[in-house]
Amino acid sequence: MKRLPLYLIIQLTILVIFMLNLEVLAGAKLQNPKVEQVTTTLNGRVDLCLSCHKEKPDKAHGREVLGCAVCHKGNPLSGDKQRAHMGMVLNPGELRFADKTCGQSGCHPKEVTWVKNSLMATNRGIISTLRFYWGESPYNDEDLSVKILKDTGMNSLALDYYRKLCASCHLWVERGSLPSFLADKGGGCTACHFVKDEEKKPKDERHPKTVKVIPMENCVLCHNRSGRVGLSYQGQFESEGYGTPYEEGDFSSRELIDGRFYRIFKDDIHHEKGLTCIDCHTQKEIMGDGERHAHFEEQLEVTCRDCHGTSKTFTSQSSSDYPKSPNHQITKSPNSSSPPKLNIQQKDGLFVLENKQNKKLHPLHAPNPVACMHPTHRRLSCQACHSTWVPQCYGCHIRMDRSKTQLDKISIKETPGLWEEFRSFIRYECPPLGIFEHGEERQEALSEKSTLQAETGEVVVLVPG
Template structure:
């Protein structure tokens, strides 16, 4: 009897301890700890997405996360429709298996599976529509900001790596509507990344073959120029940006950290958007995250100039605190008149200039279509116009994603040099008005056609002079660029995310902002020139 009672006591004690252990483990589940910060009792949060015929529990852990946009409500899209992963798992490792693009489903390597996908009922997201404007998931990966084909072609041509001025290579190989381009080669067989067995892996992120070229231009681009295209990203700093669509459509702080209410995301870990939200009214500061090197057009537009490294003007006895990425000093000069008036880059630049038209272009002049004359006319010819014909016009759809007044059938708009309408430039009571896409501000336009003055002088006519040949207040000028390649050291190939032989360094003699020199541009017109990238090259061996 005593023995049986003793055995029963041991059994009950074991069961009680097991119960306590299970309770302890249950109460310490990560998702319960996350929800425990709130005032509500922890619970599994499951939603059903009828259009996608799936259930998910992501909000159990990502409790408090912001809705990505009003066009993508959580009740309709949830999380896994875009992000992939295992939506029913409550364990982090299991839930995050097979995420598309890591934390960024808009990465162009996977965008056809996310932003460009179709629902089970056949409805399309951002690809496959008859109207090109609705297909950015198709066009953007082929745009110049993604392929960098213009920079690559210019670099290879001037360094003697190719004879053609037409693009042969891009950051990643793509098939354009007009032609394909291959992935830019690596320098030699030692420049390939290695597979888990230590063997060279001669292919890009999409499994396409990469060739060797023996050209220093290719090694230079991969290590020095390749961080500022849309297949790449920067986790932190003044140039912090995501890859793919998130490069423009997700705002970041300089630390690259998350400031939102999702308690599952660390506020101290770099590599995230400021909050989990898409933006379509994109201000100029977002453009400057990339457009602050090379032609430096973003800096010039906003009145900033990368300066020589003296650190002047000094502040409180210390070097100037105003810095760009790479710890470069910057001066504040006179900005462009349009920036002074409160206009942003997207107020002039059209969607297909930025997100592409589905074609592979070899240089920027082929993709950029906005001209001064599109808004202001010439001395003889007024700007061209377009009339919105019906409610089905895609411009009405596009205008709704900015802060301009809604478009209506019958309204008259101005058009670009290639005939694309500006949805934010309209005729109102006989006058032309531009509405800011970021803030909705109203800007009256001045038309130069038929006005007396210097525009009518024979030497100043638009057939001979670019408007900005006279109207540019200053232009950046960089002299004495000197590149060094240390063949015996290693540097990260950004595209392959691995260190390969060859370390590049760069110096320059001086930097100026005086009146720019004038020359004849590709349109046979007088235009400001911005000297730069006139490179002296030195290759250094072990000795």
């Protein structure tokens, strides 16, 4: 059989596409008068969503390039609103959809796999440690995750406490499913990567912005309890509401969104210099590396020494495998055989850290050899000396009232049992120090390995402040 010439095949293909477009347009106009033409993306893909929706996402997910249906699904070939919205996903970042949205081929499949196994998604360390200390498990590294609790309904006394007081801070929370200020938490990828659009734009053009540089405000939505690290970093000390003696006998005028009170103290030196969470915490520390780690220390990559090592350390870690410009040299972080984790550069003979928000360069200073290398001080972690204050809660206890109900943050249902937390007092000065069980080995470890590796092990003695 004789084959058709190539030019004829191309012409027939164009004709078929043209006829299909006419058919789609005719049907769309009958079903929805708003549809005036067949809207397509830059590569020619038909997406009738663009005929009605005027929202403008960020440039990386531009409407002209991706359209709407690539992320939000639905039926982009239908001009009827009801049919077009069938199977549509409001928030593509939700982990239950992420494999088919953010994680689809050509987008971010590797990152979605990482995130689903990360501690922010599994809460594995929180859950297993809680069960261990409550005597419900002989191990504190169980492979028990939020997803398992969600799918199986598994519950116990410790898990009920977790479900009601802890479970609003994980990535499987569906954004908007919880009441009040909790509605802004969760949403999978969007928990970190979304920021609200400018209100000055017309309402029909607003669309949440997907950002690569995560704002600290997104982190602090969750990281404001337990160690209060998100608050302490900014110089906010959670205090009692009555304020005495700091507020001249009156109640504190500063209140967190959940009703807790706070005072303004000295912020962390890194915050003072303009650094935010992502300047120190790396992609794999936050999103994970695909492994199901039991505790956060297993997912950490960066220590103080990565920035505050010596020039010799930085120079030895430089790699010719990474691209260089005439002005600076990208380096690996010390203690690492992987590609660079931090924006550390060598410029004009000095090592600097580039701020991810504003590109400002921060000089990296080596530690004082007299103080930090003193035989006694070498047994201390950096935080032991350089933390100006630390929040400490004393007399902490909890109570469950079985006659009342409380919202289960996983099932999103009110269930019997109301948990309440109490404390005797909270202070910030003279924190106790812990001595690790391998204290004898730490001097050698600190000189040859990372601080992180040296600080593993069980705290066997607490030295009062």
